[in-house]
Amino acid sequence: MADYIDLHGAEQSFGDTEAQREVRANDRQYVFHSWSAQGAINPLPIAKGEGVRFWDYDGTEYLDFSSQLVNLNLGHQHPGLITAIQEQAGRLATIQPALANDVRGELAKRIVERSFDGARSVFFTNGGAEAIEYAVRMARHHTGRQKVLARYRSYHGSTSTAITLTGEPRRWANGTLDAGVVHFTGPYAYRSAFYAETPEQESERALAHLRQTIELEGPGTIAAIILESVTGTNGILIPPPGYLAGVRALCDEFGIVMICDEVMAGFGRTGEWFAYQAHGVNPDLVTFAKGVNSGYVPLGGVVISEAIHATFENKAFPGGLTYSGHPLACAAGVATFDIFEEEQILERVRDLGERVVRPRLEAMAAKHSSVGEVRGTGLFWAIELVKDQATREPLIPFNASGEAAAPFNAVVAACKSAGLWPFAAGNRLQVAPPLIISEEDLIAGLDIIDAALDVADGYVAA
Template sequence: MTLTSPDLAADAQVRADDRAHVFHSWSAQALIDPLPVAGGEGATFWDHAGNGYLDFSSQLVNLNLGHQHPDLIAAIQRQAGELATIQPAMANGTRGELARLISEVAPEGFSKVFFTNGGADANENAVRMARLVTGKRKVLAMYRSYHGNTSTAITLTGDPRRWANEPADASVVHFFGPYVYRSAFHASSEEEETARALQHLEQTIILEGASTIGAIILETVVGTNGVLVPPPGYLPGVRALCDKYGIVYIADEVMVGFGRIGEWFAIDAFDVAPDLITFAKGVNSGYVPLGGVVISDAIASHFDTVTFPGGLTYSGHPLACAPGIATFEVFRRDGILERVRDLGERVVGPRLHEMAEKHPSVGEVRGRGLFWAIELVRDRETREPLVPFNAAGADAAPMAAFAAACKKAGLWPFTHFNRVHVAPPLVISEADLVRGLDIIDEALAVADEAAAA
């Protein structure tokens, strides 16, 4: 890691330009103070004041191979020297190679890839494909979910970011997915949760009308809304319901694809194959915007002689696909999937469970690979969240204080509502991983105090 020397003049200039001219997403513009970032390397980034931070959120859970990975940077540089851009209607070797590599690690019977610019438009186009193939418009999605900020994707989203964007796509219906810790079905075990959640989903299908439902979209492991790992049997049960009622199963792997839980695609861990898989983020660590849809042969064949009515100017952009190819090379050379599984099982899981025993504010820890959540509560018996659902301002103060303690100690955390997520770059050293977990352990004392107040 090479921290830059403090440069307060640069800090001031970046702040001034940002505040005067940059309009930030998901923000009240006058109420934010974005950190001016000077650089990054591996699992660390730093500001212009010389402060370094362990990146325990991988930015937006996209920086799977870390900041400034030399192989990804070199791939972009080589591609820029050969061919900087070409329109998607033409064939390009870099685009075609990445599509082949992706299809080779997808489930059997997935041969085609439609490239997009990110995860939201990947989900948007997957829904479009499902509607065109089935002739049915309605889509079911979970309440605890995030699928993007384009028109249909934000409607699919179940979390509060949807509210201010309504109405958008009126053909979306939400349902409750499994969440054993806060079961909507009064389940007392994973087995009960699976059975009752599937019964609820089937009743939703029946009452909404199977003849009207084109697709069900699920995050394979729910991301921002809780790192909810599906209980055994749930995803195969969804697959069975889709088969029974003629519904397309879309797996949203934008956040958990490409190694986050130690698999190429998270569905590989649950013995299930969907009909469409959406991806983005980890495919090239976000070095250049890229996403896409991996399409089953059955759906792809529908468009052999029927035009697909969609496209993007930058679909399969060579500068984005080149670091995607390099990502495959790095994963295989460095055993990334294996190390993620190892670190999750040997280091992260045991340490978080120790924290759960130690800190009264920890209600539950859950996760897999390098993707975990610590759910903070005021009372373990009642499971009252440390802060209310969708808390803001003074209501969110305990989580803000916890995050501030982490940052002061040199760690940039991922917090959402009453949870802290552990999602560092997959290339993080074991020493840095342990150091980051130590910081979280110490910062939980702040949550303990808030819970006791």
Template structure:
């Protein structure tokens, strides 16, 4: 029996040096990789994926605990998603967005029905960055204003306005592409910008800072505030109590649209269809991608409120995409809803997060001095690794590279050597497995992390 199937549909065995060499050569000769110095990378050739695992060409097996880029919510090669795409391709592979399509309409209906009260329609995009771009465009046309407030410690995509809104270092070298973006600080109790001593104090002071920013920028100039409901790559920062409700109140007070970026945390990642539902708020616009169909075919979109939808009833919306609501992508999205119900995905995410992950991470914090803090919910968590708990100095400096990043690189290497592909950013070891993960595999991955944390402990300099 073949270990994997190659590009030509032929069965191959792991350890095929010729096949691996061809994949590596084609990649290095012809593929231009994102966020990379092309001459300094050596991408891992992947031969096969199944469930929560993938294999390289040598047959090394990895537990995929980053869900690739936190998009593979239903895992590799889920038969329900694969069949939905195959069936749709067999009857209608594609159709332009100006025509009505059954798969597109059905998926939009399901998304609206599972979203916020007052949601009216969905504009489909090809991914998360353009979903955020179009949400901003809608807010600007709806309000007649141009400024947008976005948080530091955020990522919203790499297209023009999206990368300008992004608050992490990936923005720096791209310049100011959209001059109407203003950044502000959100709550981050562990590294408070506001010298807060409690989560409640952090909420109060963060909201005061936001309102001051609104007032100093001019409320009548601000179209929207965009925020990741739970900050993703930049730390799995769960909002402090009352913060999101407070942002909603400020938006209502000043006539500003509230946009929840759910590209990473939507579709079950934290045990809700959308993460904002865990905080009892109603946004004006919601962006999504990734988990809507686990990235099997590129798809994103914007959930639009009745009021914003009505802005474009008599006047045209100035925007569109050739592949908006692509039938193959939408078919996989419909299947996602079916699978979530059939497999009880939301319930199991909440259960595993509360019963397995949270107590185990509490054990890590007791056992490993390098664990400064852990936080998260559902199947989305972060371990903040430090050199000193008292000073909270991070294990590696902010935006570390080269030798400065060596301690985190060592932790990552320990995970990979034990068969775990982790999600890492700066000084954080993050947890984001496919939502179909078994309890057995979850425990196995946590055991590997436990051992890898002893590597981080070796760098600890505190008392």
């Protein structure tokens, strides 16, 4: 039996050095990679993916604990998604967005029905960054205002407004591409900027800071507040009690649009369709991508409230995309809803998160001197690494690179050498496997992380 199928449809076996050499050569000669100095990288060629695993051309197997870029919620090569795409390609591969299409409308209907009270429609994009761009554009036209408030420790994408909204170091080199963006500090209890001693204090003080920011910027100038419902790459920061409700109240008080960025946290990652649903709030706009169809075909979008939809009832919305609501992408999205129901994805994510992940990570925190805090929900967790538990000094400095990042890189290398592909960011190992993962594989991956933390312990201050 063949190990994988190559570019030409031929069956191949692992260990074909010539095939791997060709993939590497074409990549290095012709592919320009994101977020990278092109001469400093050597991307690993991948031959095959299946379920929660993928393999390189030598046959090295990796348990995918990052769901690629936290998008592969239903895993590699899910037969339900593959079949949906094949069947849609066979009957109507593409159609322009100005025409009505059955699968596009069906997916929009399902998303609206499972989102927030007062949701009205969906504008489809090609991915998450575009969803952010269009959500902000909608908010500005709806309110007639220009400013948008966004948090530090956030990532919203790399297009112009999205990268300006982003509150982490990837923004710096891009300058200020959208002059209407203002940043503020969100809650982060473990490293509280507000000197809070309890989650409730953190929420109260973070909201007081946000209110002050609004007042100093001028409420009448602010179109929207955007925030990741659960902060993703920048730390898996779960909102403390009352925080999202408090943001909603401030938006209502000052006539500001509340945008929840669910690009990473949405579609089951936290055990809810959307992460904000665990906090009892109704946003005005919701951005999504990634898990809507596990990235099998690029797709994102904005869920739009009745009030904002009505703004464009009798005047044209100034924006559009050639591939908005692409049928192949939407077919995979509709199949995602079917699979979630058939395989009880939300129920199993909640169960595995609370019964398996939480107690195991808490045990690691008690065992390893390098673990400062563990936090998360569903299948979305962070292990924050420190040099000193008492002072909470991070294992590596903020935005470290080169030699300064060596301790953390050693931990990541230990995971990979044991067959685990981790989600690594800053000074954190973040647990985000495909939502279809079995309990056995989940435990196996956590075992590998547990062992890798021995490496991190070696860097802890004596």
